[in-house]
Amino acid sequence: MARAWDVPGLTxxxxxxxxxxxxxITRWREMMSYRDGTLLGEDIEELHAMRVSSRRLRxxxxxxxxxxxxxxxxxxxxxxxxxxxxxxxxxDLDVAIDRLTRLVPEMAPDERPGIEGLIDxxxxxxxxxxxxxxxxxxxLDAADFGARLERYVERHTGVSARRLAPRPPEG
Amino acid sequence: MAKPRPVTGIDPGxxxxxxxxxxxxxxxxxxxxxxxxxxxxxxxxxxHDMRIACKRLRYLLExxxxxxxxxxxxxxxEVRGLQDLLGDIHDCDVQVPMLEDHxxxxxxxxxxxxxxxxxxxAPARPRRGRAPERAFREFRGRxxxxxxxxxxxxxxxxxxxxxAEREALYARFLDEWxxxxxxxxxxxxxxxxxxx
Numbered sequence: 386m387a388r389a390w391d392v393p394g395l396t397x398x399x400x401x402x403x404x405x406x407x408x409x410i411t412r413w414r415e416m417m418s419y420r421d422g423t424l425l426g427e428d429i430e431e432l433h434a435m436r437v438s439s440r441r442l443r444x445x446x447x448x449x450x451x452x453x454x455x456x457x458x459x460x461x462x463x464x465x466x467x468x469x470x471x472x473x474x475x476x477d478l479d480v481a482i483d484r485l486t487r488l489v490p491e492m493a494p495d496e497r498p499g500i501e502g503l504i505d506x507x508x509x510x511x512x513x514x515x516x517x518x519x520x521x522x523x524x525l526d527a528a529d530f531g532a533r534l535e536r537y538v539e540r541h542t543g544v545s546a547r548r549l550a551p552r553p554p555e556g
Numbered sequence: 557m558a559k560p561r562p563v564t565g566i567d568p569g570x571x572x573x574x575x576x577x578x579x580x581x582x583x584x585x586x587x588x589x590x591x592x593x594x595x596x597x598x599x600x601x602x603x604h605d606m607r608i609a610c611k612r613l614r615y616l617l618e619x620x621x622x623x624x625x626x627x628x629x630x631x632x633x634e635v636r637g638l639q640d641l642l643g644d645i646h647d648c649d650v651q652v653p654m655l656e657d658h659x660x661x662x663x664x665x666x667x668x669x670x671x672x673x674x675x676x677x678a679p680a681r682p683r684r685g686r687a688p689e690r691a692f693r694e695f696r697g698r699x700x701x702x703x704x705x706x707x708x709x710x711x712x713x714x715x716x717x718x719x720a721e722r723e724a725l726y727a728r729f730l731d732e733w734x735x736x737x738x739x740x741x742x743x744x745x746x747x748x749x750x751x752x
Contacts, residue, residue: 397572397622397623399623400569401575444619488714499708
C-alpha cells in the first residue's frame with residue numbers, strides 16, 4: 386500500500402484549524418500525485434494508490450469538517466466522495482478479477498468455465514470504467530477544482546498550499 | 557449507510573486534542589451502538605453500518621494520534637481487525653446477490669441465443685435432400701452451442717463458497733467483538749484519549 390505523505394509542520398499542539406489545513410492540503414496533493422498513472426491505466430497499483438489516498442483525504446475532510454462553514458464545505462466533500470466512489474468502482478473490479486483468476490486452479494474442471502465467464506464479464510465492465518475516470522478528471526480540470534479547493538482551505542485555515550509544499554516520502 | 561452523528565462544540569481556534577476528544581467520543585459511541593444488533597447474523601445493514609463506524613473511528617485515531625501522549629497504535633490495530641472482518645462479511649453479502657444476478661444474466665443470454673438459433677432454423681419449408689434426423693442434429697448442436705448451462709456450475713459453486721465463508725467470518729467477528737468487550741476495549745480507549 387502506498388505510504389501516506391508526512392504532513393509538513395503538523396504537531397500535537399497545533400490548533401484544530403491549522404491542522405485541518407495542513408492535513409487536507411497534504412492529502413489532496415498526495416492523491417493527485419497518482420493522477421497521471423491512473424489515467425495511463427498501465428499499472429493497476431497506480432489506481433489502487435490513488436484510491437487509498439482519496440480515502441485518506443475523505444477521512445481527513447470528515448475529521449476536520451468542524452473547521453469550515455458547513456454548507457460550502459459539503460460541496461467540496463461531495464466532489465471528493467465522487468472521486469473516491471469512481472476510483473472504488475474500478476478498484477473493486479480489479480480486485481474481483483484478481484481474486485477470481487487466482488481461484489480458477491482451485492476449482493473443479495467443470496466449475497471453471499463459470500468462473501472464467503465471470504472474469505470475462507468483469508473485464509468488460511472494468512474496461513468501461515476507464516472513460517468514466519477520464520471524464521471525471523476532465524470535469525475536475527474544467528472546473529479548476531484543485532486550485533479552488535486549495536484557495537478555500539487557505540481562506541478558512543490560513544494554510545497556503547504553496548508555502549506548505551507537501552512532498553512524497555523519500556525512499 | 558448510516559450517516560455520522562453530528563459533533564457539537566468544535567472550536568477550530570482551540571488545540572487539536574480537546575476537539576479530537578469530542579469527535580472521537582461520538583464515533584466510539586457510534587461503534588458501540590450496534591452492540592446487540594449485530595448479534596443477529598441476518599442484520600446485514602447493521603453489520604455494514606458497524607463496519608463504516610469502525611472505519612470512521614480508525615481513520616480518526618490515525619489522524620489525531622499525533623495529539624495524544626499514549627500510543628494509539630494498539631487500538632488502531634484492534635479497530636482495523638474488526639473493520640477487516642466486517643468488510644469481508646460485507647463482501648460476501650454483496651457478492652452472493654451479484655452472483656445470483658449473474659445466473660439470471662446467463663439465463664437471459666441463453667434464452668436470446670436459443671431464440672436466434674430457432675429463428676435461423678425455421679425455414680418456410682424443409683430443405684430438399686436433408687434427412688430430418690441430420691437437420692435436427694445440426695439444430696441441436698447450434699442450440700447447445702448457444703446455451704451457457706456449463707457456466708452455471710461454477711457460479712453455483714462460488715455462491716456456496718461465499719455462503720460458507722460468510723458463516724465462518726461471522727463466527728470470527730462475533731468472537732472478536734466479544735473478546736474486545738471482555739477486555740473493556742471501550743473503557744481502555746476512552747481512558748487513553750482522556751475522554752473519561
